[in-house]
Amino acid sequence: MPPTPATPRNKMESRDLTLRYGSKVAIKQVSLAIPEHKVTALIGPSGCGKSTFLRSLNRMNDLIAGANHEGTVFLDGRSIHDRTLDVVDLRRRVGMVFQKSNPFPKSIFENVAYGLRVGGLKDKAKLAARVEKSLRGAALWDEVKDRLDESALGLSGGQQQRLCIARALAVEPEVLLMDEPASALDPIATAKIEELIHELKATYTIAIVTHNMQQAARVSDRTAFFYMGELVECGPTERIFTNPQEKRTEDYVTGKFG
Numbered sequence: 387m388p389p390t391p392a393t394p395r396n397k398m399e400s401r402d403l404t405l406r407y408g409s410k411v412a413i414k415q416v417s418l419a420i421p422e423h424k425v426t427a428l429i430g431p432s433g434c435g436k437s438t439f440l441r442s443l444n445r446m447n448d449l450i451a452g453a454n455h456e457g458t459v460f461l462d463g464r465s466i467h468d469r470t471l472d473v474v475d476l477r478r479r480v481g482m483v484f485q486k487s488n489p490f491p492k493s494i495f496e497n498v499a500y501g502l503r504v505g506g507l508k509d510k511a512k513l514a515a516r517v518e519k520s521l522r523g524a525a526l527w528d529e530v531k532d533r534l535d536e537s538a539l540g541l542s543g544g545q546q547q548r549l550c551i552a553r554a555l556a557v558e559p560e561v562l563l564m565d566e567p568a569s570a571l572d573p574i575a576t577a578k579i580e581e582l583i584h585e586l587k588a589t590y591t592i593a594i595v596t597h598n599m600q601q602a603a604r605v606s607d608r609t610a611f612f613y614m615g616e617l618v619e620c621g622p623t624e625r626i627f628t629n630p631q632e633k634r635t636e637d638y639v640t641g642k643f644g
């Protein structure tokens with residue numbers, strides 16, 4: 387008999403996570419698992435807490451004055467709120483790509499090398515090898531290998547976004563958080579990012595916020611539907627789109643509100 391395939395491990399997991407901005411509750415008691423080497427899409431109408439949840443996974447909300455939380459998030463079974471945890475190391479392990487690509491006004495090479503230099507890597511050959519590996523990982527190498535010294539600002543929007551993905555990959559994260567990474571891109575650049583996400587999940591665990599339900603259906607293995615700060619349901623993407631258990635999910639995925 388063939389061996390039973392192993393159940394995917396939860397790389398991250400939130401448990402009863404509530405996050406407030408001052409006294410305003412943005413997410414309420416969210417318990418959600420992010421399985422390893424899968425793409426988990428977070429969907430829901432504007433303001434329902436998707437980005438807040440995503441930012442909670444690497445404690446980016448800590449940077450917002452007045453933000454406070456209850457409950458916790460586990461990474462490989464350890465609470466990311468543990469007082470002995472190094473937040474800089476957490477953000478290296480759980481990297482982030484934003485909606486609007488935000489390259490530094492530096493060369494293509496330096497954009498990718500930045501995090502490595504900050505981390506203390508000085509050896510030129512090692513830096514060059516890591517930059518190449520990251521650009522290859524972000525499916526950008528062939529397009530930029532002859533212009534690494536040129537400004538990153540001269541790249542197209544889609545290339546800039548893949549450069550930001552390369553920059554995130556350079557520090558060898560384990561999880562990638564993507565907040566609407568393709569919403570500012572044209573359909574061709576979007577298709578490239580989606581194809582890339584599909585390739586990246588072999589190596590990384592991915593959580594992605596998207597407004598685009600077709601995109602969630604195309605790229606994700608699991609989909610979590612948020613509504614007014616609550617996690618309404620989460621399950622295999624195909625089931626969420628074809629046979630949701632909750633009426634609110636059905637209304638949302640069939641476009642009755644949004």
Ligand SMILES: Nc1ncnc2c1ncn2[C@@H]1O[C@H](COP(=O)(O)OP(=O)(O)OP(=O)(O)O)[C@@H](O)[C@H]1O
Nearest residue numbers: 407411412430431432433434435436437438439450
């Ligand atoms: N820095 C902040 N300070 C105060 N309130 C905030 C802050 N960021 C978000 N909020 C509020 O928290 C709630 C959740 O916002 P969040 O951005 O997480 O939702 P979202 O689902 O990602 O929305 P969108 O799809 O529009 O980006 C909203 O009511 C929002 O106004």
